[in-house]
Amino acid sequence: MITARLQSESLSEPGPGRSLWQDARRRIRQNPVAIVSFSILVLVGVFALFGPIFSGWSSEDINWNVLGNVETAGRPALDSGHYFGTDQLGRDLFVRTAHGVRVSLMVGIIGALIAIVVGTLYGTIAGYVGGRVDNLMMRTVDVIMSIPYMFVLIILLVMFGQSIVLLFVGIGLVSWLDMARIVRGQTLSIKNREFVESAIVIGVPPALIILRHILPNLVGIVIVYATLLIPNMIIFESFISFLGLGIQEPNTSLGVLISEGASQMQYGVLWQLGFPLFFFIVIQFGFFFLGDGIRDALDPKDRH
Amino acid sequence: MHSTPRTGTEEPLLSICDLRVTFGTPEGQVVAVDGASLDIHPGEVLAVVGESGSGKSQTALAVTGLLARNGTSEGSILWKGGEILGLPEHQLARLRSEEIAMVFQNPMTCLNPYLRISTQMIEGMTMNRKMTRTQARSACIDMLETVQIADAANRIDRYPHEFSGGMLQRIMIAMSLLRRPRLLIADEPTTALDVTVQMQIVQLLKHIRRKYGTAIMLITHDLGLVASISDRISIMYSGQIMESGLAENVFSNPRHPYTRALLDAIPRIDQNDGELRDIAGEPPDPASRTSGCPFHLRCGYRIASCIENRPDTLGSREHAHACHLSNET
Amino acid sequence: MLLQIENVTVEFSLPGSPARGRHSKNRLTALAGVSFALAERETLGIVGESGSGKTTLARAIVGMVPVQEGRIVWMGSDLSSTNQDSRRRIRKDMTMIFQNPLASLNPRMTIGQIIAEPCQIHEPGVSKTEIRRRVAETMEWVGLAPALANRYPHEFSGGQCQRIGIARALIARPRLIICDEPVAALDVSIRAQIVNLLKQLQDEFGISMIMISHDLSVIRHVSHRIMVMYLGHVMEVIPSRHLLQKSCHPYTRTLIESVPVPDPKIQKTRELPVIKSDPPLMNTPASGCRFATRCPIARDSCSDSQTALLEVESGHWLACPYCELPPEFESGN
Numbered sequence: 001m002i003t004a005r006l007q008s009e010s011l012s013e014p015g016p017g018r019s020l021w022q023d024a025r026r027r028i029r030q031n032p033v034a035i036v037s038f039s040i041l042v043l044v045g046v047f048a049l050f051g052p053i054f055s056g057w058s059s060e061d062i063n064w065n066v067l068g069n070v071e072t073a074g075r076p077a078l079d080s081g082h083y084f085g086t087d088q089l090g091r092d093l094f095v096r097t098a099h100g101v102r103v104s105l106m107v108g109i110i111g112a113l114i115a116i117v118v119g120t121l122y123g124t125i126a127g128y129v130g131g132r133v134d135n136l137m138m139r140t141v142d143v144i145m146s147i148p149y150m151f152v153l154i155i156l157l158v159m160f161g162q163s164i165v166l167l168f169v170g171i172g173l174v175s176w177l178d179m180a181r182i183v184r185g186q187t188l189s190i191k192n193r194e195f196v197e198s199a200i201v202i203g204v205p206p207a208l209i210i211l212r213h214i215l216p217n218l219v220g221i222v223i224v225y226a227t228l229l230i231p232n233m234i235i236f237e238s239f240i241s242f243l244g245l246g247i248q249e250p251n252t253s254l255g256v257l258i259s260e261g262a263s264q265m266q267y268g269v270l271w272q273l274g275f276p277l278f279f280f281i282v283i284q285f286g287f288f289f290l291g292d293g294i295r296d297a298l299d300p301k302d303r304h
Numbered sequence: 305m306h307s308t309p310r311t312g313t314e315e316p317l318l319s320i321c322d323l324r325v326t327f328g329t330p331e332g333q334v335v336a337v338d339g340a341s342l343d344i345h346p347g348e349v350l351a352v353v354g355e356s357g358s359g360k361s362q363t364a365l366a367v368t369g370l371l372a373r374n375g376t377s378e379g380s381i382l383w384k385g386g387e388i389l390g391l392p393e394h395q396l397a398r399l400r401s402e403e404i405a406m407v408f409q410n411p412m413t414c415l416n417p418y419l420r421i422s423t424q425m426i427e428g429m430t431m432n433r434k435m436t437r438t439q440a441r442s443a444c445i446d447m448l449e450t451v452q453i454a455d456a457a458n459r460i461d462r463y464p465h466e467f468s469g470g471m472l473q474r475i476m477i478a479m480s481l482l483r484r485p486r487l488l489i490a491d492e493p494t495t496a497l498d499v500t501v502q503m504q505i506v507q508l509l510k511h512i513r514r515k516y517g518t519a520i521m522l523i524t525h526d527l528g529l530v531a532s533i534s535d536r537i538s539i540m541y542s543g544q545i546m547e548s549g550l551a552e553n554v555f556s557n558p559r560h561p562y563t564r565a566l567l568d569a570i571p572r573i574d575q576n577d578g579e580l581r582d583i584a585g586e587p588p589d590p591a592s593r594t595s596g597c598p599f600h601l602r603c604g605y606r607i608a609s610c611i612e613n614r615p616d617t618l619g620s621r622e623h624a625h626a627c628h629l630s631n632e633t
Numbered sequence: 634m635l636l637q638i639e640n641v642t643v644e645f646s647l648p649g650s651p652a653r654g655r656h657s658k659n660r661l662t663a664l665a666g667v668s669f670a671l672a673e674r675e676t677l678g679i680v681g682e683s684g685s686g687k688t689t690l691a692r693a694i695v696g697m698v699p700v701q702e703g704r705i706v707w708m709g710s711d712l713s714s715t716n717q718d719s720r721r722r723i724r725k726d727m728t729m730i731f732q733n734p735l736a737s738l739n740p741r742m743t744i745g746q747i748i749a750e751p752c753q754i755h756e757p758g759v760s761k762t763e764i765r766r767r768v769a770e771t772m773e774w775v776g777l778a779p780a781l782a783n784r785y786p787h788e789f790s791g792g793q794c795q796r797i798g799i800a801r802a803l804i805a806r807p808r809l810i811i812c813d814e815p816v817a818a819l820d821v822s823i824r825a826q827i828v829n830l831l832k833q834l835q836d837e838f839g840i841s842m843i844m845i846s847h848d849l850s851v852i853r854h855v856s857h858r859i860m861v862m863y864l865g866h867v868m869e870v871i872p873s874r875h876l877l878q879k880s881c882h883p884y885t886r887t888l889i890e891s892v893p894v895p896d897p898k899i900q901k902t903r904e905l906p907v908i909k910s911d912p913p914l915m916n917t918p919a920s921g922c923r924f925a926t927r928c929p930i931a932r933d934s935c936s937d938s939q940t941a942l943l944e945v946e947s948g949h950w951l952a953c954p955y956c957e958l959p960p961e962f963e964s965g966n
Contacts, residue, residue, distance in 0.1 A: 019785050020740055030330070194737035198801070201695050202751045203724030216741035355820040469683075498682035498847065499891040503906060506893075525821055528893030532900045551897040569825035571854040573892040574877070574899065579832075580854065582825035586790050602822075 020298075024220075027297040034293020041286040044279065048101040056081045057092035059099045060250050066090040071268045076275075085271045087257075088264055096252055097275050103253040104234045105283070110168065111175040111233030112226040118172075119179025120215075120222055126180070127187025128210055138184065141177050149174045150239075157245040167246055171233055182225055183218060190217050220298040227291035231284045238280065254280045315385055316343035317486055317519050318367065323379040325362045325371065325543075334590045336362040336375070338543035338598075341617070344487065349513060349520045351530040351551070354540035357590050360523045363540075364489045367521075368404055369396035401428070405480035409492040411472035415464040422460040425479055447478040450515070451508055470501030474508060484516060491523045506532050527570060531555060536621075539563050542588050542598035544614075549623030559625040562599045597628065605629050634706075635809060635841050636671040636694070641703035643686075643693050663689040665865040666703065668942070671809070676835060676842040678856030678873065680849050680888065686865040687845045691811045694843070695729055696720065725755040728802045732814035734794030738786035744797050745782030748772065751805040771800045775830060792823035799830060803838075810834075811843045816851060828855060849876075849892050858948065861885045864923040867942055870950040879949065881956045884924045922953070930955055 028034050052059070063082070066073045067090040076085040076093075084093035126137040153170040160166060190196060191214070199213050238255030240246035242262075247253040254276050261273030325337035337359040344350045354360040366377040369391070381389040388399065400406070408414055415424060422441065429440040441460070448456035451474040464472060473493060480488060490509065494502040510533060512518055522534060530537055531551065538548040539562065547560040558564045568581040585602040588594055594601065600610040609615075609628045617626040643664040664686045671677050681687045692698040694705060696712065705712040707723055715723070728751070731737035738747055748768045752759060769779035775796040786794055795815065802810050815831065816824040832855055835842055846852050852859055853873045861868045861884060869882040880886065890906040921936035922928070928935065932955060942952045 018788060019743075020787065194731045194733055195739040197697065198729065198731060198737045198798075199739075199750070200697060201724065201729045202801075203721045203754050204750065205721075205754075208754075212742075213739050217739070355822055499849070500682065500887055500906065503891045503893075507905065526893070527821070527895035528900075531895045531897045532893045534897075555896050556898065566821060567895060569822055570895060571825075571828070571850040572894060573850040573853065573889060574894050576874075580825040580829055582829050583822040584826075586792060587820065587822065 024294075024297040028293055031293045031296065033289050034297070037286045037289035037293065040282060041290065044101060044283060044286065045105065048098050048105060051098035052095045055083065055092060055095050057095050059091065059095045059252070061091065063090040063092070076271050084275045085269070087260060087272055088269070093257075093272065093275060097254075097257060097279060100252045100254045100257045100276060101279050101283070103247060103251065104237060104255070104280075105230075107167075107171065107237040107253070108230035108233040108287075111171040111236070112229045114172045115175040115179040115229055116222055116226050117176075119176035120183050120218065122176065123180040123183025123185075124187050124210055124214060124218065127184040128191060128206070128214060130188075130191075134184070138181070141180055144173070145177050153240065154243070154245060157240070162245055162248050164247060164251070167237065167240060170240075171236060174236075175229060175233060179222070179225060179229070182221065186218055186221055187214055190214050224291055224295045224298065227287055227294055231287040234280075234283060254283075316382075317346050317348075317384060318521075319343040319380075319382040319385075320363065320367065321380040321382070323363060323366060323377060323381065325359065325366050325375060325377045327372065327375045329374065329591075331591060335543055335593050336590055337366065337377075338593060339379075340538075340540065340543065340545050342538045342545065342548065344519050344521055346486065346519055347513060347517045348536065349509075349522060349534045351522045351524060351534035351537045352540060353524060353527065353530055353537060355525055355587055357542070357587055358540040359543040359590075360540050361491055364406070364491055364521065364523055368400050368406060368489065369393070370400075370406075402483055403485050404487045404489065405483070405485040407473070407476050407480050407488065407490045407493050409495050411469065411476045411496075412464065414476055415472065417464050420461050420463055421467075421475060425460070425475075425482065428479075429482055444478075444482065447482055448475065450481070450512075451475070451478040452504075453478070468501075470497050470504060473497060473501075473505055477505075477508065477512070481512065481516065481518070485518060487519045487521060488512070489521045489523070492525070493522070494529060495524070495526070502529070503532075509533060527566065539566075542593065543590070544598055545617065545626065546599065547623075547625040547627075549619070549621070549625075553623040557623070559623070559630050560599075560627050561603050561605050561629070563625075565602075565604075597626070634670045635673050635675075635708060637704075637706040638667060638669050638690075638694070639704045639706065640666045640668050641690070641693060641705060642666055642701050643689050643698055644701050662865050664693065667862075667865070667867055668703075669860060669867070669870065671841055671843065673808070673841055674835070674839045675858065676844055676856040678844045678846070678852035678859045679862060680846060680852045680859060681862035682847060684864060685862040687862050688813055689865075690862075691729065691813050691843065691845055694811060695724075695727060722755075725751070725805050726808045728805070728807045728810055730795075730798050730802050730810060730812040730815050733818050734791050734798055735786060735789075737798055738794060740786055743783050743785055744772075744777075744789070747786070747797060748782075748800045748804055751801060755805050767804060768800075771804045774803070775800045776826075790823075791819050792826060795819060795823075795827050796830070799827075799834070803834065803840075806838070807840060809841045809843070811845070813845045814847070815844070817846065817848070824851070831855060849888050861888065866923050866939070866952065867950070868924065868952050870942075870948075872948050875949065879946075882951055882953045883928050883930055883956055887927075887929075 057063070063086060066086050076083060082092050082094065084097055087093055087096060122137065126134045149170065156170070157166055196209060196213050199209050204212070234254070237246055237253060238258065241253050241255030242259040244259065247256050257276035258273065258280060261276055265273050320343065321341050323337050323340045324335070327334045327336060340359065340363055342350065342352070352360045352363060362371065362375070365371050367381055371377060377389060379389065380387060383399065383403070388396070391399075422444065425444040426437060426440045429435055429443065430437055435443070445456045445460055448460060453459055453471060453474060467475065494505050497505065506529065509520060513520060522530070524530060534551050536549060537551050537554045539546045539554070539560070541562050547554060547558065547563045554563060555567070558567060565581070565583045569583055571580060583602055588598055588601065596609075596611045596613055597603070597615050600606050603610065607628060613628070615626045615628045617624050619625055641664055642662070644660045644662050646660050667686070667690060669677065679687045679690065689698055693700050700713065707727070712720070712723070738744070745768050748771060749764050752764050752767060768782060772779045772782065777793065777796050777800065786797065789797065812831065816827050819827060828851060831842070834840060844852060844856050853876055856873050858870060859873045859876055860870045861882065863884050868884045869880060871880050871885070877889065880889070887906045890904060894900055894903065921938055922940050925931045925935040935955070940952050940954055942950050945951045
């Protein structure tokens, strides 16, 4: 027999509850910086995907009228159709920038995806199983981390020729390492939380414990870290491309465009550097602020 | 108001009148303390009893000016007759370092684990009192002996993790007493400790009160602890004081239904109690304070005016309470 | 007997020093040869201060801590020799309630999912509607409105979270529930609600319970028998109705005297316990009675050899040869 008990006001009405995700979504909607960053990133993405449609040029067409007279004829102008001007070879910079943004974003997102899939799986297993397996797995990560990957990648690119495949191999090799470490640490602390212990006591099999009790509690930190990882990957690619070892002509990326623009800046064609650099910076800030916003939204300090 | 001075004695050391502490949060205003009044005379032990969210700790923090950034306090807090609410930070800091000391629930988090006990104790003394290190050190050792740390001369040079929880709490008390404060605010000082150790701390606090005449404001949820040490009690619920008075009066003749319900709800070691009478429901959410008496949602003696009007506090310093029912009868 | 614990010893190696030998200094003995038996429908209270090994004992019984020596026998079968499969089946019958109500609930699951989990694990064939029905029934039983099943744990107060934990423990109809400090984290006015709920649970379903707490007055209120532990050793086992009059181990008496009574008149006249110093650190090896260093009646011989736990009266076991038996006891009452 249970005596009638008073439920507090907010809990007396039936209906769906407010999950932590909904809480986070509500909080992020109240964060103007995150919302502005997100909107800008969406606009940049739209520009990268659909921008070229609004231009009469393709990324490989060379405007022969401009060639040899880029400083004056290749200026950004609406009537010539070169909204962002042309590059030194007379190619339309608007279309090439859109193209470069697309490639850079792809590199960043693929790098982050590799990190999410490989890093999370690797880190969770190491953290949950623990003991010798954990030791072996994490020492392997340490070994890979201690390799000066930039140096190795540059040597590989020089030896085997520059290819986009090799670039992705390089990014895939390094991007998941930090993620694996972060996820492992987080798993270790979640593993010792009482709700995991209670699942063990109930008799939930290990695979289900990872799937149902550990992974959902990791998603937050994984999303935050992945959001912050994308700009890092873009910098990584840009650096390789800046050195002339990354994306190859006629393909392009922000790094390639910035490199080309930088090499021409003393000839009065600053727009060649300016436009790609503008997008590069906007993307960097966008992801950093968005990541910060997500982290604040997921921060449990606000909850009781 | 029940803060009529005790006949023939000196003015109160600390006198809180109609204190209101609010916190601004993204979800709206939270009222932590809602018109609480109490006073402490020199050498007196006052226990402020309440559950979590009753505002007992925030009252203490308001006195020392240590409220969180989003908190504001209104009303009046008199220290030896002078208003200290709204004093500039440097004056409050001086008050905290010289006259009002605080001891918290978890001694481990209040000490720096990388510094020796001696370093942490002597630091404060040589800074403010222009003592030499040797003088300060021997004063510290004396104080550690007062709190019954055996072999204090050697142990003072150890690190915090080399002590048990009970010893650390005694060390914290010793540190807080170094400047001979007039008032010691102890916020749940024994909650993190074992029962046998809890008794030692209680005895220590009694000893200190006798030796230095320090007034103690004991903040706790444990009625057993209160019965062992306090002269007077203030029972808080939902930011308001429900009942207050001399410990004997409140325990032997509880007037407020909440006090009675609390006493009925705890199992006692010395009696064979039958079924515990539980209090239905939960304490109200500080973010949504109700009108009228805050206890009316859970009270078995509720009458119409409980829901509408807040009861006045009636009675004397010896025994006062805020309840419509007993006010009428 | 539902559960028999025979001479169970649990040791941990201290971090930072890979302990090799069994008797290395860097091992910490959390439980030293603990034995007891639990009958059907019985509630055993285990009381002790921090470091007494009471929580380790609970974790050893549910198999979360490896046992170095001794046997845990569940309804006639030795748990250390059972395979994974039957161990899982036993987990249906033996469950646990934790100290921290909110932390023991997965924040990403609705409370309906949380309560249903044991059902899904142990009875995979049961239909979704049947599970939903049972969840609603159990929620109602513990005093929660079934309409709240879609809510998340963080929307509930501590007392309500503990009810959710009790519902989860109850839904698979276990034979034994181990409660590890079930009310320590709750407010005073909520504690009585949970204590009463646990008592009702036992009366109505006849579930056996092991109740672990540092609070002797709560333990005495809910359990049939009380086991007093100190630094991994059992000091005394006594039926709770005899605790005040007949318990005589100096440690048990110290505990009783240390619990403050909420009445200033009684507190003033009560004899305060004579107890020396703080509990010793657990890894300091001690021979003999572990309580000897703080015991008011200790003799030289106390520190020589560990005293055996002997039955001095039916149901009353004692590990102290020197304490004076209360007069009622000697007169054979």
